[in-house]
Amino acid sequence: MNQSLHTTVFINDENVGRLANWADVIAALTHAYAQDVTATMVPPRTMARGDGFWLRSLCAVSPSKEYMGCKLIAASPKNKKASYLISLFDQDTMRLAALIDGNRITDIRTAASSAVAVNALAADAKFKIAILGSSSVARGHLHALYATGRIESVRVYSPTPENREKFAHDFSELYGIDIEAVSSPEEAVQDSDVVVCASRSRDGGPVFKAEWLKPGMTIVSVSSTLPEQRELDVETMQRATLIVADMPEEVLHETGDALAVKAAGDDIENKIVSLGDVISKKIIARQNPDDILIYKSVGSALQDIVTAEMLLRNARTASLFQDMTESIVTIDR
Template sequence: MNHTHLPTLFINDDHVAELATWSSAIEALSHAYSQPISNAMVPPRTMARGDGFWLRSLCAVSPSKEYMGCKLIAASPKNKKASYLISLFDQDTMRLAALIDGNRITDIRTAASSAVAVNALAGTEKFDIAILGSSALARSHLHALNATGRIAKVRVFSPTEVNREKFAQEFHAQYGLDIQAVATAEEAVKGSNVVICASRSRDGGPVFDAAWLEPGMTVVSVSSTLPEQRELDVDTMKAASLIVADMPEEVIHETGDSLVAIEQGCDVAAKTVSLSDVMSGQVKVRNTPEDIVIYKSVGSALQDIVTAEMLLRNAKAADKYQEMNDSIVTIDR
């Protein structure tokens, strides 16, 4: 069959929900981050802005050598509307292989990437997890971490009692986890070795206090992705022997956690490394078991495209896709 006549596949939101297993997302991202990844393969995101709306693009070339693609996010905070589209192009033929509804992919790839990082960074076999937050992002992180099979216990804190209690009840019912809702963030963190910060404070200040740090802790920060947002206080940033980032330049120069720490004399850049450097064995995570390590995530096009590739593979295996009647022309040039 001529490549130019292969149909473009469309994977809708319902099919994404059925096809996206946590274990397959974690496996795909673990494999991708273990390959050589150059900066040119994952360029900075771009954003076009209108009056009260914007269009963001995140492009990446997958290290699988199969596909490259782009996630487009159209959002209107003014009208409270958003759409997500992922396109995948074949790296050899340049044809449009698939269009995928990206609605669920941001939460999936963010949480699965954190699970990849925690698997690599946590210095213990079993995870005693503290979760700060009860949002969709907090939920997806616990689903992903549960898929590692390494959870011993979980303590969750969210400022609203009914939310944290519901969170604990649901996860206990679904997985039989030893999970407890607690009344303060400090109580959640005490005795844990993995802390998931998945909430922003109402005043934009940090939700994690360095006074709570314990030797050997791994701290994950996923909700402060802009200059005006903070999750970790300066002393936590200073205490870390290593900061592992999915997008090091963005983490250093565009997150409130780093910007305030740099302002107060912390050399963030000197101890920040990429997740791919850790996964490919180029960086030693800890020199002593007591070292504190931070994983700081702002989200990456690589995560989107690798997750979309996984979904396309699963869709083909399960026959869960639609063939488009027509597609774009691929030309010789």
């Protein structure tokens, strides 16, 4: 058995923050979703559960033909702790090319993928945005959507007044955009074209109600990814013309939003389509301007690996990485 040694690049959390250019990530993900990505290239995520903690793995083969990899998430909701690690392997040599701190990548790829979806789904060239939430996820979404160049105005709601006011102030200072902090989610959504739901309610119930819908609206839902989580009410899911999902099977069978619709006796399976089919133009999502479209995201390994390999390319160009003194052995077999 022959074996060889090689170095592996490590990119720490600080350098991920330096290297993450929103336009680059959106372009990389748009290109990836336009390729022929088979189900075997992005298998379902797996989760090992302990008592109050879990380990989740998300694996994917990139359509770039450069890398394949896995994101591991170790989380303890009980202790309020989590760690994220992404590994990248060379598709030709099978060598471990990089280990990357995945802490920021989750928020980056989630927001950038939403921007990819909104670019494809939003009816108008310029749109008014409602942001429900003020967390790092909500902030990432506004950064990513600003990078599309299509924002007309923004309203943000968060249940904590200080948080929403700071959110509005920070983005007004940073980008000079028309942004207003408002005192209710209804006020934020009123007259909006694109609504970003990036916050779970304190009681676990929906944060968006069907009575706020208007023709032509695009809704982004990213914060209800498990059976016990809700973000959209049943009628909103029912009234949507189409539901575009990054992982259709997981959205249908593993999110509280879809499970609540099933419990109500409705079947929405025939109107859930993949983001890849929309971006590759196999499916035209918006058939007319009045269609109500939902982008529902649970997070995909494809997003993680495509983002990570883009960061690796940028890190090598900018020399923002560390060479590990040792790596794993690659063998001939």
